[in-house]
Structures are given as C-alpha cells and as structure tokens.
Amino acid sequence: MIPNPIVTFDNARLAYGSRVLWEGLDLQVQPGEFLAVLGPNGSGKTSFINTMLGTTSLDAGTVSIDGAPVRRGSDSVGLIPQQRPFGDNVPLRARDLVALGIDGTKPGIRLARRAVSAKVDELLELVGASGYANRAVSDLSGGEQQRLRAAQALAGNPKVLLCDEPLLSLDLHHQQAISEVIHHQAVQRGSAVIFVTHEINPILPYVDRVLYLAEGRFHLGSVDEVMRTEVLSELYGAPVQVLRVNGRIVVVSGDGNRALPPDGHDHAEDAGPAAGTPNTTGKRA
C-alpha cells in the first residue's frame, strides 16, 4: 500500500514581481522518499524550501504538510539551513546547540537532563562531532558547525527534513558521512528528505527523484529521467551535455569543452559558462 504523501504541492506557483520562479508544480513526496532539488543560482531552490517552512507564500496553488496547510514552526518539519557562520557572541558549546533541537522549543515535553545528554551524545557521534562536543560553537570551522546543524535537525526526528545545501563546507569524507546519516533518517525513520544541492554526486546513491529548476521552469523525475542531455538542454533553452563518468554525473557546456557541476552552473565564473550555454538556526523556522 502506498502511504499518504507527507508533502503535497498542488498547482503551485512562486513569482517575485514579474519574475516567475516556477509554476504549475504538482508534487507529492512520500514518507521515506529522498528528493534532490537542483538548479542554477537564483532558480528558486531556497525559495522552494521556504514555502514548506511557511516563510514564503505561494502566489497560486497550495502546499500542505501531513495533510494540513503549511505553518511556521511546525514540529513536523526539520531544517538543515544554508551555512551561515555563528557570530563570536554565540555563548553555546557544540552540545548545547544540538540539545536545542531536542528540548529547545517544546515546553511540556522536557526530557530528564540525563536523557537529553545521552541523546545529544548519540547525535554528536552520528555526525562525527563527539571530538568537539564541549568547544564553543563560535570557535568551530564552518564544516564543524554544519555537522552540528545536521545533528540538531535530526534531533527532532522530523517527518519532513529540509536540507538547504548541507554539504557545502564539508570535506569529502564528511560529505559522505552526512549524506549517509540523512539517507538513514529517510530509510530507517521514514522522514521525507528534500535536499537542495549544487552537487548531486555525493547523494547519487540515495536519490529517488530529482526536481530540477531552471529558467522559470522545472523537470521532475528519476535521476535517469532528468539528468539527460535532451532534458537539461530543453530546460535551459541552450545546449548542455550530460555525461556519466565513472559513476559520476558531469554536465558539460554546449561547446563540450568545459565540465560544469551537475546543476549546470559554472561556479568558477559567475557570469556563466561560454556564450550560448546555460547560465547558468537553529532548528525550525
């Protein structure tokens, strides 16, 4: 039996002024599903996440979580936000930050201190952060802080786990480890994972479907359906080649000379690739 979807977009549209980011989006995400969201800078990936957090409103259509209209601060939704360094004045240790994900926003459901501490230890271990559990958050590197954000989001065991470029500042080893932890959350605990990324390769083994946003349009389907030369060329309105190299996906600009990340965006050159090619906190909101 197919379970009820946990996230449902119905004929959804998001525009800022005259600029349409996406429209006509019908999407149902099932518990345990892993959805990757790709697209070039400014295509609307973070805005898509924000509509599920209730911090950005659709201008047509609906989005619901667990059968109810989206609302801010829902316990059903967890977020690993885009990386922003914590300021020097954050007076927290690593373990305090993770603990906020357990009891920070739930008056009345406080666990005994010892239980919280054990749970924090478990989460720190999961993301490979036990070694700096007692250090001040503001003294940690970007990647170390990002692993804590992942632990904090997992602490609430959310039905929907929103991840906004969670691997950005991580080294390869920790990209792999955090991807595995997030996949485990989907498979073992049934969270629907919605994972915004510029780099699909670290999560390629786990992705069930891809939502690719570009040029005010989108394409939704399996990796094999979406990450294809014809599909991405049509989406961008310019020639792109999608290659598989040693199990990795490489997107190459239309002239075939330059490899781009799988989102088609040339991060080394923000003006975009060669002419004629695609240009390409805590806990809950």
Ligand SMILES: Nc1ncnc2c1ncn2[C@@H]1O[C@H](COP(=O)(O)OP(=O)(O)OP(=O)(O)O)[C@@H](O)[C@H]1O
């Ligand atoms: N509140 C807002 N009002 C007007 N424009 C906005 C607003 N929020 C975002 N935008 C614009 O909408 C576009 C999409 O932004 P968004 O952050 O969703 O893109 P993104 O795909 O996540 O980009 P990136 O890959 O760079 O993180 C951008 O051009 C951005 O400037």
